[in-house]
Structures are given as C-alpha cells and as structure tokens.
Amino acid sequence: MQTLFTERKKRGLLRSGLGMVADNKRYILWFWLLNLTLAEFGTYSFSKSAHAILDHSLQSDRLLHRFDITVMTERFVGPEFGSMAAMEVPTVCFAFLFFLATALFLPGVFQGYASTYRLPREDFFRACGRNLWRFIRLMIVAGLVMGIVAGALFGISTALVKKAGESTYEMLGFEVQLAGLAVIFLIMTVLRIWFDLAEADIVLNDQRAVRKSMGAGLRLLVRGLRRLLASYVVAAIIAGIILVGGLLAWMKLVAPTNVLGAFIASQLTLLLLLIPRFWQRGVAVSYWRQAMTMTVPEVAAQPIELQPVAISPAPEPAPAIPNLPPPEPES
16 A cells, blocks of 8 residues: 555656556546536426427527528527526536535545555445545535635626727737736636635545634645646646637538437536546645655664673682591590
C-alpha cells in the first residue's frame, strides 16, 4: 500500500489524479447513467408535448433537416403546446434530485480515489452515508459563496466593459470583456479548488465540522495554489476541447434525420466531459494526501563502535595447605 502511494506521489498531480480516474472508471459510468436517467424523467413532460405537436405538423420538416429558430418559437409559445410552467416543475425537481444524488455518492468517490485497492461496495456506501449531511452543508455554503462572488465579478466586468465602450478605441470593449471573462474563470476555478479540497478533507479526515474542513482546504489552497490552479486549468482546457470536438462531430458526421446517431454523439460527448471533472477531483485527493499524510523521516544508521572491554586476569589460586599429622596426645 505504501509503495503504491509513493509511486503516485512521484507522478505529479495531473498524472496521479488521472491514475485515480483510470483505476475507478466505474464511477464515471455510474454518474453518466444517473444523469441520463434523471434527465429522461425530467424532460418527459416536455418531450410528450413536443411529440404531440411536431409529429402532426408539416412545419416540423423545417426542424428535421435544419434548425429554424422561428418555427421552434412559434411551436413552443402556441396555446396547443401547453403550459411551460407545468413542464418546468419536474425538470426542477429532478435537477434537485441530481443534486442530492451527487451529495450522496461523491464521498464514496473520494474514498475510492484515496484507497490503494478496489474499494468494496460496503465501504463505498458506508462513506456515502456517513458524509451525506456534511456534503449537503458544504454544497450549500459553496453555492452561496460562489454565487455571490460570481455576481460581483460579472457586475464589475459589465461596468468596466461599459466604461471601455466610451473610449475611441473600438476594440477596447471587446478586449476588456475577454480579459474579464478570463479573470472570472480563474477566480471561480480557485473557489472550486478550495471546496474540492474541503470535500476531500471531510471524507479522508472524517471531519464532522464543515468549517474546519473549509479552513483546511483554504490553507492547502494557499500552500499549493500554483500547482493546483495549473492542473485544474489543464483539465478545463481538455474539457473545452472535448466539447468543441463533440459538437463538430455531431454537426459534420451525423445526418439531421439520424436520431440514433445524434443520441450516441451527444451522450458520448457528455460521458467524456465527465472525465475532466473527475480528474480534477483526483488532483484534489492527490494533493490532499501529499500535504496531509505524515511522513516519517528516514534516519541513517550510525555504525556502532565496539569499545574494548578490559578483562581482569583471573585471581591466582590460594596455595594448598599441606595435611599435617594430628598432634600426639600428651602422656
């Protein structure tokens, strides 16, 4: 066990995190199946209403061979389509259910990544149940913090772009907008690293107090910000490449009438997009183990010098006393 952990430590964060993902590929498949199942239930009402309208409309042919936003809008805002509010309710409910499922199963994923052996099913679900309420609390705090920070950053960016639009340089507004988006991306990535480290600390340190794990995650973030941010950005860039590649393959290789091909292309893209996110969690676990595991320093063996021991000579035996004849009795 110690040998495998030492080998992962030598790989670096990216390679070590990717190794954890490769050793636990089943987690990605489970989350993909969970997402697909809940999405099917969440969009059932919308799909049923769309089939009832588009299957009996000649205008649907304009959506079959190419996307026509005008036809799409006319079909969906018409009274025959039904109430959009009634379709949004199951979508919101199943989205919330996916949030709960994520909070339930992620602790087992962290525990599996930190294990140097295939985590048994009993240990996986034991970790899930023990950390469920802790993860829910942490996700609520993360949502509040990231929402407030994102709102403030976008507000500042909008104000700067508006101010730059008053300049005589026409491209200044666009450049300020791109720079603002890049800064927002980096800051939000730093926040994600912070809460990923806190999640790892909750599970691997069996920490009941969420605030202590948040403090530990913040200290680890400050200590290894450069390495962690670089690893997360690399994973995010790979996710962007997967997304663009999947969309291009869908557009260029799949015919508009090929429903099965479109389903396979979209779901394969979504499945591959899960890899960078789980890769980032593997990076967080790898860094947590490197920073928090206590290592015992090796002490070089010192040669033992044998001091000569003085051996005193054996005492000489006492001289033998001769046997004298018994004295003669007096007459």
